[in-house]
Structures are given as structure tokens and as C-alpha cells.
Amino acid sequence: MYKWIYKQGVKRRNHLLPTAENFLQGTDKWSRAELEAYQLEKLKVLVSWAYKHSEHYRRKLDEANMHPTQLQTLADLQRIPPITKKTLIEENEAIHATANFKRLIYSETSGSTGSPLTFYRNLEWDARHRAAIHRGYSWYDIQPWDRNGYFWGYNLDVKKHWKLKIMDKLVNRFRIFSYEKKEILTFIKNLNRADYLEGYSSMIYYVARKIEQENIAINTNLKMIKGTSEKIFDAYQPTVKKVFGRKIISEYGAAETGIIAFECPEGNMHTTMENVIVEVIEGEIYVTNLFSHSFPIIRYALGDYVEIDTETKCACGREHTIVTSVMGRIGKEIIGHQETYPSLTFYYIFKNIVMDSGDAIRYQVLQHQKGHLEFRLEQHLSPSIRKQLEAEIVKYFAQDMKYDIREGVDFYRDGGKLKDFVSFVETV
Template identity: 75%
Template sequence: MYQWIYKQGVKRRNPLLPTAEHFLQQSDQWSRAQLEVYQLEKLQELVYWAYQNSPYYQRLFDKVGIHPTDIKCLEDLKEIPPITKEILLEENEMIHATSGFDRLIFSETSGSTGTPLIFHRNLEWDARHRAAIHRGYDWYDIKPWHRNGYFWGYNLDIKKHWKLKLMDRLVNRFRIFSYETNEINTFIKKLERADYLEGYSSMIYHIAQKIEREKLPIQTNLKMIKGTSEKIFDSYQSTVEKIFGRKIISEYGSAETGIIAFECPEGSMHMTMENVIVEVIDGEIFVTNLFSKSFPIIRYALGDYVELDTETKCGCGREHTIVKSIMGRVGKEVYGKKETYPSLIFYYIFKNMVVDGGEAIGYQVLQHEKGHLEFRVEAYLSESMRGRLKAEIVKYFSMDMTYEIREGATFYRDGGKLKDFVSFIEKA
């Protein structure tokens, strides 16, 4: 029944999805050379379309002296100036190139990092985005209509609550709406017949902790647990795997870029090279979505520091570039008494502690005033771990920063999402 409902929904919403899914299944085992040839073909097509149909890109290309025929190899992409979230907002109408499409799909970002971005996806762009997710599911023998638990919104008003309940029922999904024990027990019971879980990793971890702490009986046979929209701390994994039988895997992307990478069963986050081109410049990621014709996304500064791996041969056999790590957000400055620092520092502080023989720690850093930081850690630290943390803080900030360490702390959720660094200081 659910398979039939799903397929009817696809026909109505976006009939291009099955073709996109079939293509990504075919290209899943392509060589890197095949992938790059395909990327260049689609890049040339996108750039030509943007120049012909987007007033913003026509003006930009003319200004810097670039013509679409100048893009003869992937390296030539660097000749096009990058685009930022601010430009997407300010030039929104001029960037859109929607005149050649019969139907578009309304899209909106969450706005958790500022003003929400509103744009329209052409059907092929939307189909490729969803097909990338479904290909990742297929690696775990999951189909979109399979039974799944959802960790997302909770404590909603009564109208939204029942509307979501109805929608969830149609797509064979159930979610948790509160952290009350009876609600969790109901959720656990439903998990017995579920194939996968997905949602905020911090919520998945929180529920796993509660189940463990209260010794609630649980029996599952999950094929996949997927974390989205926020950082997955290494410290989550042991508890989640103990309770649910699997670790949390990563899906990386955004509303405007589409799915950038998906983690395979071998533990590698493979880039969706058929859909996107990714550049990393001074640690910062820039994304080109090859199917974003209605709202061209070319060399978009997504706002993350990442590390790529093009050398490792994954045991799964895929040759798609691996996203080795997502290290933090770009642009959030940490203010000392005299100096400013990139928020990437916190990634290295806690990474160094693990490298030096310590355990992974779930953490969050808040800054309410210049020259002072509040380190929140979920665990209660041993004396040696506390000493290591203090040493790392001093190593990076010296005498330019005072700090406090709060152990056994709860995390602040910024716009619903959990971030490893939150600054309350207005940028001058």
C-alpha cells in the first residue's frame, strides 16, 4: 500500500524522479574519469543557460569578460566569481532564470543562519536532489516508502500536530513529539517494525541516553540511522549504537545546493559528483549545482570548512570524491580581548584531545562578551581530561581569553539546530 501511495505522489509532484534515480544507479560505479567528463558536460550546459537566461549572470560574465565558450575544462570554473548567500538574497529576482519552465517547485531555506532564502527549483533539479538521497538509502537496502521514525519537530501546536500526524501516516512515518516517558515508550514500540531512523542527531542521541538511563526495554532491526541538518559528534556514536544497534550516518547538503555527499556503509561520505562540483579554497567549500537552471547556483560559498579526500580507495568501490570531515562554520568570529579568531579553532581543540588519547566529547561553545568563552560539555570530565581541555584552550588563546567550563551541560539550540559555536556578539 505505501509503495503505491509513494508512486502516486511522485507522479503528481515530480514525474522526473524515477529517471533521475535510474541514472544515479547507473553512474554509482563510474570511474573518476567518467564522472569528471560528465561534470564538464553539465557545467558547460549550466553556464550557457545561466548566461542566456539569468540577468545577474549575464551582467556578471560581461563584467569580468567571460563567455560560456571559455569553459573548456573543470579548472576554468575558477574564472567565474563566487556567489554568496548575501548575493542570492539581494539579487534574488535577477538570478532567477525561470522563463523556460512550465512548472517550478517552491523552495525555502530554514533561515537558521539569518534571513530565509526563497527560490524556485526546476523539476530536474528537484529530481536529482531527491534521487541522491534515495541512492544513499539504497546502499542500506532502504526504499523511500519503508517504515521510518523521524526525530524533528516536537511540542507543536495542536493543529500542526494533527496535520503532521496525517502526513506521517501517508508516508509510513512516525515521529516523537515530546520527551515524556510514555511518548518515548510508544515510539520504542513502533521502532520494532521500523526500517530506519532519521532527523537531528542530537535528538537521536538524547533519546538513546534516556532509554539507557531509564533502562527502557527496546528491540529493533534498523538498517540505517541518518543524521541531518546539524553536527554529529563522535561522542554520540557509542550510546546510539548500543541502544539502536547502528551508528548515525551522515548526509551533507543544503536546500540551495542539494545533496553534496552521503555516507556509505564503509563509513565514507561520497560526494554526489553527478549533481555537484565542489571546490575547497583555504578550507572553505564552494558548490556548483549542475542542475540549478531556474536559480543558478555557481561557485556558492556554502559557509562551511571542509576537508576532501581524493586519494583514498573506499572499500565500497565507489570513486566519488570523499568528504573527509566537516569542520565548522565559516564567518563566525571569536573575539578575544585584543585579537579575533576563526571558530574553526574549536574543531581543532577537541580533535587534538582525541588524538592525544582522550575520549570524544560532545561540546558547544558560547560567547556572550568579548574576551570570554563558555565551554559546555555534556559529560563530566575526569581530572586528566579537564586538564587537557584547559591546556588546549590556553594553547590557542593564550592570555587573550578567559573561559569557564560547564560540565554535564545542556546545549543551546540556535534556530532549532544545534551548532558547536554560537556567538551573541553583534559584528561591528
């Protein structure tokens, strides 16, 4: 029945989805050369299209003295200047293509600076995005209509519950609305028949820990647990694996870019090379969405630090580029008394501790004032690890920063989503 409901939904929402799914199944085992040739072909189409239909890109390409016909190799893409979220918001109308589309899908994402980014996606863009997710599911033998449990943030509006419950019912999903024991017990009962779980990894971990602490028996046979939107701390994995029987795998993407990468059963995040071109310059990711014809996304600075690997051959046989690590949001800088530091510094501090001691720490750092940091840790540290943490902090900030380390405390949450660094310091 759920399969039927699902197929009706697809017909109504986006009839291009089945074609996109078939295509991505066919290219799953393509060679690198085949993938790159395909990327170049689609890139040429996109850039010509943008030049013809988007006022913003026409101006930009003219200024860069770059006519679409000069695009002969993938490396030529670098001749087009990158674009930022700020520009997507400010030049919104000039970026949107003026062509006639039969139907477009409205999209909105929150901007970190306040004003949201809104744009319209053409149907092929949407279909490719969703097909990329579904291909990832297929690697775990999951169908989109299979039964799943959903984890979301805390701040759900109670009045919307019944609406969500009806929606969830239709897509064979159950979700957890609060993290009280009674809710968790209901959730566990639902787990018996679930095929997969998805949502904020901090929530998945939180529930796993609750189940472990309270020694609640669970019976489940999950095929996949997928973390979205948030950093998946290594420290989550042992507990989640012990309780739910699987580690959390990651899906990486954004509304503007679509799915960028999906983790395979061998533990490598493969980029969806058929949909996106990923470049990494000085640690920062730039994404070109090959099907973004209604609102061209070309060399978009997404705002994450990542590492990629184009050499390693994954045991799963896929030749798609591997994202080895999403190190964090570029976001706000850390402000010392004298200097400023990239927020990525925390990634290195805690990575060094894991490398040396094998202890993964769940952390969050808050900055309330210039020259001071509050390190929040959920667990308690052994004296030697605490000493090492202090040494690492001094190594990176020297005398420029005062700090407090608070152990055994909860994390600060902003709208449900967990961030590893939150700054309350106003910067001008």
C-alpha cells in the first residue's frame, strides 16, 4: 500500500523522478573517465544556458572575458568567478533564468545572517536531487516507501503535531516529538518494524544513550541509520552501534546544491558526480549544480571546509570522488584579545586528542565575549585528557585566549540544530 501511495505522490509532485532514478542506477558503476566526460557535457549546457538566460551570469562571464564556447575542459570552469550565498540573495532576481518553465518548485533556506534565500527549482533539478538520495538508499537495500523513524530538533510546535502525524502516516514514517521516557518507549515499540532511521545525529545519539542508560530492551533490524544536517561526531558511533546495531552514515548536501555526497556501505562518502561538480580550494568547497537551470548554481561557496580524495579506489567499486571529511562550517571566527582564528581550529584541537589518546570527545564551544571561550563537554574527562585539552588550547591560542572547560553539561541549542561553535560576539 505504501508503495502505491508513494507512486501516486511521485506522479503528482515530479513525474521526472523515475527517469532520474533509472539514470543514476545506470551510472553507479561508471568509470571516472565516463563520469568526467558526462560532467563536461552537462557543464557546457549549463554555462551556455546561464549565459543566455541569466542576466547575472551573462554580466559575470562577460566581465571575466569568458564566453561559454571557451569552456573546453573541466579545468576551464575555474575561469568563472565563484558565487556566495550573499550574492544569491542580493542578486536573486538577476540570477533566476528568464526562460519559461512549465512548473517550478519553490525553495527556501535560512540564511545565517538573517534574511532567507529563496529560489525556484526546475523539475529536473528536484528529480536528480531526490534520485541521488534514493540511489544512496538502494545501496542499503531500502526503498523510499519503507518504514522509517525520524529524529528532529526539540522546538516543534505542538499545534502542528497532528498535521505532521498525518503526513508521516502517508510516507510510512514515525517520529519522535519529545525526548521524555514515555515518548522514547513508544518510539522503541515502533522500531520493531522499521527499516531505517534518519535525522539529526545528536538526537539519534541522545536517544541511543537514554536507551543504554535505562537498560531498555529493544528489538530492531535496521538496514541504515542516516544522519543529516549536523556534524556526526565519531564519539556518537560506539553507543549508536551498540544500541541500534549500526553506525550513523552521512548524507551531505544543501538545498542550493542538492545531494553532494552519500556514504556507501564501505564507509566512504561518494560525491554524486552525475549531478554536481565539487572543487576544493584552500580547504573550502565550491559546488556547481549541473541541473540548476532555473537558478544557476555555478561554483557556489557553500561555506564548509572539506577534504576530498580522487585517488583511492573504494572497495564498493564506485569511482566517484570521495569526500574524506566535512570538517565544519566556515561561519564565525573565533575572536582572541589580539587575533582572530578560524572556527576550524576546534576541529584540529579535538582531532589531535583523538589521534594521541583514542578518546573521541563530544564538544561544543561558546564564545560570549572577546578573548574568552567556554568549552562544553557532555562527558567527564580523565585528568590526563583534561590536561591534554588544556595543552592543545594553549598550543593554538597561546596567551590570547582565556577559557573555561565545563564537563558533564548539556549543549546549547539554537532552533534544535546542534552547532559545534556558537559565537555571541558581534563583529563589525
